[in-house]
Amino acid sequence: MRPVGRRLWRLGLFALVLAAAVAPRAARAASFTAEIDRDAVASGEPFIYRITLNMGDGDAENFRPPDFHGFQVEQAQGPSKSTSVQFVFGSNQQSVQSSYAWTYQLVLPAGTKGPLTIGAAHVRVGGRDLVTNSVRVRVGAPSGQPQAGGSPAIDPNRLFQRLFPGAQGLGPGRDREAPSEVASSPAPAFIRVIPDKTRAFVGEQVTVAWYLYVAEVPNRFGQTSEPHTDGFWSEEIPSTNPQGRLAFGEPQSVAGRSYNVALLFKKALFPLAPGKLSITPMEAEIAQGDFFGPMQVHRLKTEPLAIEAQALPSQGQPPHFDPANVGRYQISASVDRAAVSVGDAVTLKVAVKGTGNVRNVQPPALPLLVGWKSYEPKTDVALDGAETITGTKTVEWLLRPERGGKTTIPALVLESFDPAAKRYQTARSQPIEIVVSGEAGATLVAGGAALPAGGAGVENVVGGSIRPIHARGSLGGEAGVAFLRSAGFKVTVVTPPLALAVLVLFGRARERLGRDSHRTRRRRVRTMARRRLRAAEAHRAAGRAGDFYGEIDRVLREALSERLGTELGGLRFDELGALLRARGLPDEQTVSVVGAIEACDEARFAPAAAAADPAALAAMLARAESLIDGIERAALGEEARA
Amino acid sequence: MSRRGRASMLVLAALVPLVLVTAGVAHADRRDEAWRRGNEAYLHGDYAAAAAAYEELEHQGVVSADLFFNLGDAYFRKGAVGPAIWAFEKAAALDPGDEDARYNLGEARKVAARAAHDRIEGEDRDPLWIRAVTALGPSTQTWLFVTVYLSFFALILWRLRARDDLRPALGAGVAVLGAAALLSGALLFGRTRLERLPFGVVLPDALAVKDGADDNYRTAFEVHAGLRVRMIERDQDWLRVRLGNGLEGWVHASQIGTL
Numbered sequence: 001m002r003p004v005g006r007r008l009w010r011l012g013l014f015a016l017v018l019a020a021a022v023a024p025r026a027a028r029a030a031s032f033t034a035e036i037d038r039d040a041v042a043s044g045e046p047f048i049y050r051i052t053l054n055m056g057d058g059d060a061e062n063f064r065p066p067d068f069h070g071f072q073v074e075q076a077q078g079p080s081k082s083t084s085v086q087f088v089f090g091s092n093q094q095s096v097q098s099s100y101a102w103t104y105q106l107v108l109p110a111g112t113k114g115p116l117t118i119g120a121a122h123v124r125v126g127g128r129d130l131v132t133n134s135v136r137v138r139v140g141a142p143s144g145q146p147q148a149g150g151s152p153a154i155d156p157n158r159l160f161q162r163l164f165p166g167a168q169g170l171g172p173g174r175d176r177e178a179p180s181e182v183a184s185s186p187a188p189a190f191i192r193v194i195p196d197k198t199r200a201f202v203g204e205q206v207t208v209a210w211y212l213y214v215a216e217v218p219n220r221f222g223q224t225s226e227p228h229t230d231g232f233w234s235e236e237i238p239s240t241n242p243q244g245r246l247a248f249g250e251p252q253s254v255a256g257r258s259y260n261v262a263l264l265f266k267k268a269l270f271p272l273a274p275g276k277l278s279i280t281p282m283e284a285e286i287a288q289g290d291f292f293g294p295m296q297v298h299r300l301k302t303e304p305l306a307i308e309a310q311a312l313p314s315q316g317q318p319p320h321f322d323p324a325n326v327g328r329y330q331i332s333a334s335v336d337r338a339a340v341s342v343g344d345a346v347t348l349k350v351a352v353k354g355t356g357n358v359r360n361v362q363p364p365a366l367p368l369l370v371g372w373k374s375y376e377p378k379t380d381v382a383l384d385g386a387e388t389i390t391g392t393k394t395v396e397w398l399l400r401p402e403r404g405g406k407t408t409i410p411a412l413v414l415e416s417f418d419p420a421a422k423r424y425q426t427a428r429s430q431p432i433e434i435v436v437s438g439e440a441g442a443t444l445v446a447g448g449a450a451l452p453a454g455g456a457g458v459e460n461v462v463g464g465s466i467r468p469i470h471a472r473g474s475l476g477g478e479a480g481v482a483f484l485r486s487a488g489f490k491v492t493v494v495t496p497p498l499a500l501a502v503l504v505l506f507g508r509a510r511e512r513l514g515r516d517s518h519r520t521r522r523r524r525v526r527t528m529a530r531r532r533l534r535a536a537e538a539h540r541a542a543g544r545a546g547d548f549y550g551e552i553d554r555v556l557r558e559a560l561s562e563r564l565g566t567e568l569g570g571l572r573f574d575e576l577g578a579l580l581r582a583r584g585l586p587d588e589q590t591v592s593v594v595g596a597i598e599a600c601d602e603a604r605f606a607p608a609a610a611a612a613d614p615a616a617l618a619a620m621l622a623r624a625e626s627l628i629d630g631i632e633r634a635a636l637g638e639e640a641r642a
Numbered sequence: 643m644s645r646r647g648r649a650s651m652l653v654l655a656a657l658v659p660l661v662l663v664t665a666g667v668a669h670a671d672r673r674d675e676a677w678r679r680g681n682e683a684y685l686h687g688d689y690a691a692a693a694a695a696y697e698e699l700e701h702q703g704v705v706s707a708d709l710f711f712n713l714g715d716a717y718f719r720k721g722a723v724g725p726a727i728w729a730f731e732k733a734a735a736l737d738p739g740d741e742d743a744r745y746n747l748g749e750a751r752k753v754a755a756r757a758a759h760d761r762i763e764g765e766d767r768d769p770l771w772i773r774a775v776t777a778l779g780p781s782t783q784t785w786l787f788v789t790v791y792l793s794f795f796a797l798i799l800w801r802l803r804a805r806d807d808l809r810p811a812l813g814a815g816v817a818v819l820g821a822a823a824l825l826s827g828a829l830l831f832g833r834t835r836l837e838r839l840p841f842g843v844v845l846p847d848a849l850a851v852k853d854g855a856d857d858n859y860r861t862a863f864e865v866h867a868g869l870r871v872r873m874i875e876r877d878q879d880w881l882r883v884r885l886g887n888g889l890e891g892w893v894h895a896s897q898i899g900t901l
Contacts, residue, residue, distance in 0.1 A: 228861045230850035272847055280861075319687075322721065324757070360757060379756075466719075466746040469684050469712040474670075475677040478705045478736055480781025483788075484830070492788055496795035503799070 030055035030125050034066070034118070034132035040140025043110045046074055051121050051132055053079075053100040060100055062124040066132070070116050071106045075255060078102035110196040114139025189214040189286050191264070191302045193227070193279070199308045202271050203326025203357055204419035205389055206307055207237070209266045210282055212246065212300075213259040218286035219295065221246060223264075225283035227302070231309075232269035232277060233357055238385050239265060268389045270326075270357040271309030279305040316424050318415045325416040327356015331363070333412050333429035341437050342404055348397045350412060350429065358383060358391040364412045371403040371436075401436040408433050522632055525562045529555055529628045536621060545612040546604050552624045553600035556593060559631045573598055583636045593627050596620075673704060680712060689719040707737035707779070711746070718750055723757070724867030726750045728843035728899030731870070735901060737779050751868055757847060758866035765886035775832035783833055787826040794819040842883065842898035844869040851891030855880035862891040873898065 030053060037048040053060055063079065079100040102121070108114075115138045120131040189212070196207040212221065241247045246262040253259070264282075271277055281302045287295050312323060329352050336347045352363045359381045366374055375398040383391035401407070409432040417424050483489055532555035539548035560576075561568045564583055568576060573594050580590040599620070680695030693716035699709055714729030730747035733740060767773075778786070797819055801812035847867045852859040855877040865871070865885070874890065875882040881895045 228850070230861055230864065231848065233848075320719075320721075362756075466715055466749050467742040469681060469715045470708040470742070471681045471685065471712075472708060473678075474674045475699065475704065475706055475709060478707065478779075478781040480779075480784035481705045481736070484780060484784040489784070489788075493791070496792060500795055500798060503802070507802075 030130060032121075032123060032125075032130040032132050034121060034135050036118075036135055036137060040138045041108055041114075042140055043108045043112050046105050046107050047137075049104045049106050049118060049135065051078075051102040053123055053125070053130070055098055055100075055125055057098065058126050060098075060123050060125050062122070063102070064122040065102065065104070066119040066121045066134070068104070068106065068118065070108075070112065071118070072109055073104055074107050075105040076103070108137070108139060109198055112139060112197075187298075188216070188288070189218070189298050189300055191282060191284060191300045193282065193302045193305050195305060195307065198306070199310060200271055201310050201326060201417070201419045202274055202312055202323060203360075203417070204270065205327075205356065206232075206269045206271070207266060207387060208269060208279065208305065210264040210302070212262045212264050212284075212286075213252075213254065214248075214262075214286060214288075215257060215259055216288055217248060217260050218288045220287040221284065222286075223282065223284045224299075225281070227282040227305075228280040229267065229269055230277075231272055231275075232279075232307075233272055233360060235268040235270075235357075235359070235383070235389055237266040237268055237387050239263075266387065268387075269307070270360070271307065274309050274311035277307045277309050279307065312417050313422070317417075318424060318426075321415055321417075321424070322362040324357065324360045324362050325414065326419060327354055327358070327361065327416060328418050328420070328425070329354030329356065329361060329414060329416045329427055331412055331414040331427045331429045333409065333432060335409075335432055335434060338433065339435045339437065340401060342401055344400070346399045346401070346434060348399055348409065348432075349394060350397075351392050351394045352414060353392040354416075355388055355390045356416070358389060358393050361393050361416075363393060363395050364414055366397055367410055367412070369399065369407060369409065371401060371405065372407065373400045373402055374398070375400075401434075404436045406433065406435050521562050521565070525559050525628075525632055528562065529559055529632075532558070533621070533625060533628075536624070540614075540617045540621060543612055545617065548617055549600040549603040549620070552620055553597055553604070556597050556600070556624060556627060556631075559628050560593065563631055563634070563636055585631075585634050585636060589627075589630050589634065593631070596623055596627055673699060673702065677709070680716070684712065684716055684719075689716045692716040693720055693722075705736065707733045707740055707743065710736065711740065711743050714743070714746060714750070718746070718753075722845075723750055723754045724843065724845040724847065725899060727754060727868035728845060728901070731843055731901050732899075735776065735779070736781070738777065739779075754866065754868040760865050760869045762869075762886045762889075764888075766888075771832055772836060775829055775836055778829070780833055783826065783830050787823070787830045790819060790823045790826050794823045840873055841901040842871050842873045842881070843901060844871065844893075845897055845899050849893055849897050851883065851893055853891060855882075855892045859892070863889065870901075871898065873900065 032051070032053045034049065034051045037050070041047045051065075060079070065076075079102050108116070115136055118135045118137060120134050122132075123130050192211045192213060194209050194211065200206045210227070241263070246264070248260040248262045250261075251258045252261050264284075269279075281304050283299065283301045285297055285299050287297045312321075312326070331350065331352050333348065333350045335349070340346050348366075350363050352358070352361050354361075366377070378396045380394045380396075381391060382394075383389060411431050412429040414427045415424060416427065532551055536548050536551035536555065539545075539551055557568050560580070564579065566579075568579075571579065576597070577590050577594045580593065581587060585593070603616075603620075676695050676698050680692045680699070683689070683695060684692035693713060696709060696713040696716060699706075700713065710729045710733035714726045714733060717723075717726035717729055727747065727750045730743050730750055733743035734747055737743065768776075794816065797812060797816045801809055801816060804812055844865050844867055849865050850861040851863050851865060853862050869885075871883040871885060873881055874884050876895065877892075879895050880892050881898055882890060882892055883898065884890045
């Protein structure tokens, strides 16, 4: 190890030893304990949980109270501190002893099962963490009934007085400090929302009450916002207040202040689904004042309340159990007559009576009654109006026998979950026998096979239910929907108009190209003339004079025919000349053209030697080319095929 | 390209359709397997497993009236009435002529009403165009439109090339088919518009409708399983819904089954 490192290591070791020797002195001498003020606690009865820290000189810091899960913290006070100083005779030393106390007033919600354990509190003294002992709370019989208005049986202030004997002091040699208030001084009015339990099964009743605490009875009270109970089935518990007015009971003391307490309203809430459900705050206003003074308005708001809804246990749950059937129920079935004639009606009444969400409970379905016709049932619910919801749900079926004989309505079975016993229960009605007189009898057993008599058939009345699944071998999809969502649909929509447009445009273009215009006729004349003149040239070169002149004659006539748009076959030379003049061919050109055609005509039938003169042939070829050029360029008048 | 290269290209060209067809067949097999599994589970009374198998198909994007009908049955038997109503509504919308779906929808609504019934005061009927658009199933609408539309263009082409004496009759046919194509196209267009602002069904037994898209907002009102609502707007996980009487509020999107 290097010298510097060794020095640092020694320094650290020294610091550690010093810390161990000096700093924890207070901590080592400290005691940190927790206790409650009684052996057993009843539900709804307030009790005191106290944490005490005794230590030497120094400071306590980072105090953390225990987890009060399962308890309601009504009040909290502390820390209160007391310090004592002792002088040691014969020396110049003094000893300082400090004591801190934290006090909580707790209540066990009604229905709590014990025992419960309050965990450890934590504090830091002299750099050391101290923890209290955990306290086991035994849940015993209630020590007294709640007072009118639902107030606690024991005045919590008396309990605090017992723990903080204010005026008496703390005895000789002790310096007392007044307890410091953690909570603010008591308000002149507040609303307290009290559930009978904070954990319940789905469908189990939770009774929640809203109480108004006022130091002085208000002149006016008005509710501005109702608490919302989403996630619960809610039943209003009928108010006992006279004509809906507030009824104040005996005054109660809270944190040293006397309050008039009135019940605002109570609700029976049934969680509909598992999970943490919340009841939103209720808001209200009160106005207080005397005749001479101004009216003071106080706005009051409760804290939101959380209720934890537990799912119904799966263990022991009957198949197809209806989660609406939570409570303790009995079932009975009765008919208004045990003997009936064919065609008359019998009323079957099924009553489910008990405690729970009676309005929601699902009575069993009507069993299959062979040979009977049933009608839509009538349902009625009657609640008893008690704080714990009890009542009867009645379902009445009108049944009409269609055959004689004896029918047995089997026992109706109601499965329910009893949240108090935490188990599923089965209630059964008594079977009922009905004798139907009229036709020849047959013994009919509900749900079983009929035994027809006399060869006549019986009607099989089947209770209403949903229709069965479509159990086809393979799953056919909606091809139309798939096609609608595919690109193929877009192609199908776009292609026909596009194709039609292309076809129409193409046809028009073809028609346009095929039309007989000036230009096309000129083009045709040129093409034809070139071909004929080449042929004439070939005839001239071969010395075939007759063919040569025939070709020149044809080329001139066809060129004129194309340009004029009419056949020239039967025309005489004078008629041809007249036509050309009429169409606007200059006179000189007309004479020249007609003359050339005449010359060709003559030469074709002239003696061979005379006609075969090469110079004359060449001259005629040149003349024909010049004339055709003239015919092409000539601006002829109205054309027959224009 | 060399002969070898050309041969490779030919093999590839032959393989690609083969692979696609094989994949399609495999997909259809998987689909049918899940379908049969769901049916088997249902018939043996295991409704949760049946619903899970049908949901698997629904998540694959299978659109089938039979699938939603069976899913509705499975939900109903499980006791989930809200989801059952949603599934039956889907089945009835895909095949409005399916009597079974309409019957079971009515039964499920009766069961839901036993627990709680939402009576919407001042509720209006659906507008005429929505009733017209939903009178036929989407598949029927699609095929009807495609048939009429293609026939219309085919008749136009025929008329272009027809003899003069046939043209007036064909012209009348073109006019009739054109009007029919326009009508069926409008219905199909309305269907696609409706799918953008669809209806939904409340799934849980009770549902708090909030004033805003957050749990901390005030609860405006409460609705119950099976209620049909119009879905107006979506904000992340929240949906703005409107009741038949115009009342609006926000709910978790997962609490509403889209139709």
